[in-house]
Amino acid sequence: LAKTTQPISMDSYEGQEVNITCSHNNIATNDYITWYQQFPSQGPRFIIQGYKTKVTNEVASLFIPADRKSSTLSLPRVSLSDTAVYYCLVGINAGGTSYGKLTFGQGTILTVHP
Amino acid sequence: GAVVSQHPSRVICKSGTSVKIECRSLDFQATTMFWYRQFPKQSLMLMATSNEGSKATYEQGVEKDKFLINHASLTLSTLTVTSAHPEDSSFYICSARDLEAGIFNYGYTFGSGTRLTVV
Numbered sequence: 540l541a542k543t544t545q546p547i548s549m550d551s552y553e554g555q556e557v558n559i560t561c562s563h564n565n566i567a568t569n570d571y572i573t574w575y576q577q578f579p580s581q582g583p584r585f586i587i588q589g590y591k592t593k594v595t596n597e598v599a600s601l602f603i604p605a606d607r608k609s610s611t612l613s614l615p616r617v618s619l620s621d622t623a624v625y626y627c628l629v630g631i632n633a634g635g636t637s638y639g640k641l642t643f644g645q646g647t648i649l650t651v652h653p
Numbered sequence: 654g655a656v657v658s659q660h661p662s663r664v665i666c667k668s669g670t671s672v673k674i675e676c677r678s679l680d681f682q683a684t685t686m687f688w689y690r691q692f693p694k695q696s697l698m699l700m701a702t703s704n705e706g707s708k709a710t711y712e713q714g715v716e717k718d719k720f721l722i723n724h725a726s727l728t729l730s731t732l733t734v735t736s737a738h739p740e741d742s743s744f745y746i747c748s749a750r751d752l753e754a755g756i757f758n759y760g761y762t763f764g765s766g767t768r769l770t771v772v
Contacts, residue, residue, distance in 0.1 A: 582764050640687055
């Protein structure tokens with residue numbers, strides 16, 4: 540699986556837009572990019588997934604440049620409840636229709652301040 | 654959406670005893686489930702892949718005789734920590750994927766986790 544690199548931590552304030560970038564220089568042709576959110580003492584929660592360009596759902600947007608060597612998770616107008624750890628995962632088994640295992644990197648600790 | 658139920662959420666046991674953790678897919682069938690362990694302030698570490706009707710596949714460094722996995726049905730996988738010791742205290746999480754969820758759900762669903770404390 541392609542290795543990912545994310546900032547260890549980020550700080551923001553309520554109402555701001557937060558962009559978390561993940562580097563995955565060795566991403567393979569068949570790899571998907573998936574982001575998860577984890578609150579303390581809870582299991583991770585799926586946020587968004589993409590392959591190329593831009594994907595948007597009700598909670599976030601995912602921007603993927605043409606070379607796919609990085610991706611940016613965008614959280615619009617964050618609130619205190621968005622304080623969590625955000626993980627970027629890359630791999631063919633992060634998407635598609637297989638049962639492949641997921642390997643988590645260190646993640647980004649996002650702290651939203653009042 | 655797909656729901657994975659994990660039980661118990663917290664358990665305290667004495668050193669040397671065994672503890673069983675259950676992971677159920679409530680509204681879908683999962684022939685494969687995954688077990689993770691997470692220590693404080695660290696990321697999730699995959700322990701093993703649980704396969705319905707067959708033996709689990711363990712990651713390197715994970716003792717299969719200590720962490721017994723049983724996947725007897727399409728909706729239930731159990732992890733038993735045998736002869737638990739304080740160093741086994743951790744947050745254990747299971748996950749599964751609903752392959753019938755369609756193109757709008759490509760993610761894995763995780764259980765809420767089990768906090769194991771061995772005293």
